[in-house]
Amino acid sequence: MKIMTCPVNGPRNISEFAWGGEIKPQPDPATCTDAEWTDHLFLEANTAGVVSEWWLHTPTNTxxxxxxxxxxDEVLETMTADTFFSRRSDTLR
Structure with a gap:
């Protein structure tokens, strides 16, 4: 059985989770083309290596x-969104 650790609910069976996609920069909706917006919504980079992804713990909607x-397919780390984005802003300074 594969286990993933939810940062709120702890270790859980992987069947309780749903993949939400790669975390990627959002284009400016006011200036991007329809094609750019479509690419953002539906295409993934499918990078081989370490990526940051959205995941949902479905029983709690977390x-x-x-x-x-x-x-x-090794999960290296899980964290709340506020932790992830605060780390990203720290690296941009």
């Missing part, structure tokens, strides 16, 4: 971020 190696 969204969080997981860093996962797509080559090995």
């Amino acid at each position: 969204w969080f971020v997981a860093r996962r190696n797509t080559v090995t």
Whole structure:
């Protein structure tokens, strides 16, 4: 059985989770083209290696971020969205 650790609910069976997509920058909706917006909504980079992704713990409707190696399918870290985005803003300073 594969286990993923929800940052709010703790270790849970992977069947309780739904993948929500890669975390990627959103284009400006006021200036992007329809094609750019469509690409943002429906296309993934499918990077081989470590990526940050949205995940949902479906029984509690809790969204969080997981860093996962797509080559090995190993979940390296899970965190709340506020933790992820505060880390990102710290690295941009």
